[in-house]
Amino acid sequence: MFQRGLKDVVAVHTKIASVDGEKGELRYRGVLVGDLISSHSFEEVAYFLWHGCLPREDEQRELNEKMMVGRVLPPHIVAIIDALPRDMPLMDAMRTAVSGYASTSFNEQPVKDQAIILTAALPVIIARHYRNQQGKPIVEANPALAHTANYLWMLTGIIPNEVQVEALETYLKLTMEHGLNASTFAARVTISTESDVTSAVTSAIGTMKGPLHGGAPSAVIELLEEIKAPENICPVIEKKMKSGKRIMGFGHRIYKTEDPRSIVLRDTCTHMAGKDGWLDLATAAEKEIITLLDIYKPGRKLYTNVEYYAAAIMRSINMPPELFTPTFSVARIVGWTAHAIEQSSDNTIFRPQSVYTGEWID
Numbered sequence: 001m002f003q004r005g006l007k008d009v010v011a012v013h014t015k016i017a018s019v020d021g022e023k024g025e026l027r028y029r030g031v032l033v034g035d036l037i038s039s040h041s042f043e044e045v046a047y048f049l050w051h052g053c054l055p056r057e058d059e060q061r062e063l064n065e066k067m068m069v070g071r072v073l074p075p076h077i078v079a080i081i082d083a084l085p086r087d088m089p090l091m092d093a094m095r096t097a098v099s100g101y102a103s104t105s106f107n108e109q110p111v112k113d114q115a116i117i118l119t120a121a122l123p124v125i126i127a128r129h130y131r132n133q134q135g136k137p138i139v140e141a142n143p144a145l146a147h148t149a150n151y152l153w154m155l156t157g158i159i160p161n162e163v164q165v166e167a168l169e170t171y172l173k174l175t176m177e178h179g180l181n182a183s184t185f186a187a188r189v190t191i192s193t194e195s196d197v198t199s200a201v202t203s204a205i206g207t208m209k210g211p212l213h214g215g216a217p218s219a220v221i222e223l224l225e226e227i228k229a230p231e232n233i234c235p236v237i238e239k240k241m242k243s244g245k246r247i248m249g250f251g252h253r254i255y256k257t258e259d260p261r262s263i264v265l266r267d268t269c270t271h272m273a274g275k276d277g278w279l280d281l282a283t284a285a286e287k288e289i290i291t292l293l294d295i296y297k298p299g300r301k302l303y304t305n306v307e308y309y310a311a312a313i314m315r316s317i318n319m320p321p322e323l324f325t326p327t328f329s330v331a332r333i334v335g336w337t338a339h340a341i342e343q344s345s346d347n348t349i350f351r352p353q354s355v356y357t358g359e360w361i362d
Contacts, residue, residue, distance in 0.1 A: 012180055016338050019179040024257035028177060034264045037173040042147045045173045049338040050112055070120025071141035086133045090326045091209040093129040095202055102198040114197045115337035122333050126326045127154035148172060163275050167313045170268045174261040175328060177335035183207040187336040192349045197340050204336040214325040219248040220311030224281060233288045241296040247289060249308030258303040265309035282312030
């Protein structure tokens with residue numbers, strides 16, 4: 001049976017995550033994502049996806065130590081990044097720098113250690129190339145800061161406040177994993193050839209670069225910037241609906257009800273009420289937009305997707321648009337490496353068939 005783009009074709013049995021579009025559920029290893037991330041850090045959730053259990057105190061300490069080591073880029077990786085043209089897009093710079101990790105000594109390490117090192121290194125790679133692009137001095141990792149706070153610190157040279165860290169970390173934990181999406185499939189296809197983890201991550205980054213997959217929520221930010229203030233919500237949205245324009249940040253290809261990730265991000269923004277004007281505006285706008293969608297598009301059941309609140313969070317921490325997809329990758333590398341580990345443990349090479357549709361020439 002031919003399915004264009006392999007839509008709805010089951011290609012993998014996995015214990016890592018499940019996505020239920022009808023119920024609006026996302027589970028990491030059987031646990032509802034909202035329940036899991038509410039009381040665990042980025043590092044703990046990553047460990048859970050890699051190992052299938054939460055770390056004990058000694059395992060957490062060991063993980064933190066390995067992450068700290070991973071944040072110190074090897075000299076040859078530093079040289080690669082600093083030699084790249086400043087106008088090279090960040091996703092391309094990431095792909096190039098990550099590929100530089102491939103070596104016999106690196107590949108001989110346990111695959112889970114490779115996953116930790118690459119996960120820890122990716123934000124450093126992004127920050128270094130971004131600072132080079134801006135012509136600003138490099139900000140080295142701060143051993144006193146955890147993963148998310150370190151990322152913001154290396155980008156800006158400013159210690160982030162708790163509101164910024166909580167908002168971004170919630171987003172990162174929610175987007176670590178989402179089933180067999182395009183970039184994760186690319187990682188599994190690569191590792192299925194008995195290639196290495198570095199190659200799998202490089203394949204995934206190249207796939208994430210495509211706007212149909214890793215497209216940034218820039219359009220939602222443009223919408224919120226057009227609204228500017230609560231009193232403008234109805235006039236702006238009604239004008240767009242009357243002219244037939246799509247309201248960005250609403251509706252999802254998979255979820256037929258509310259995107260569970262947007263629910264958690266909304267709760268995070270609501271929890272921070274009064275602490276950030278952009279998050280307050282996004283929360284107020286969502287309520288009115290949903291009401292207007294019910295009026296203008298009855299029966300469509302259009303709900304907020306994860307990009308809506310992701311955009312609000314990115315705008316609230318002054319994250320420039322060119323960093324959106326790289327930041328998405330900072331989270332999703334956990335899922336990529338978890339799938340690479342799982343594929344390697346019970347491997348069959350991916351080899352789908354094709355149907356020739358050209359001419360026969362005798």
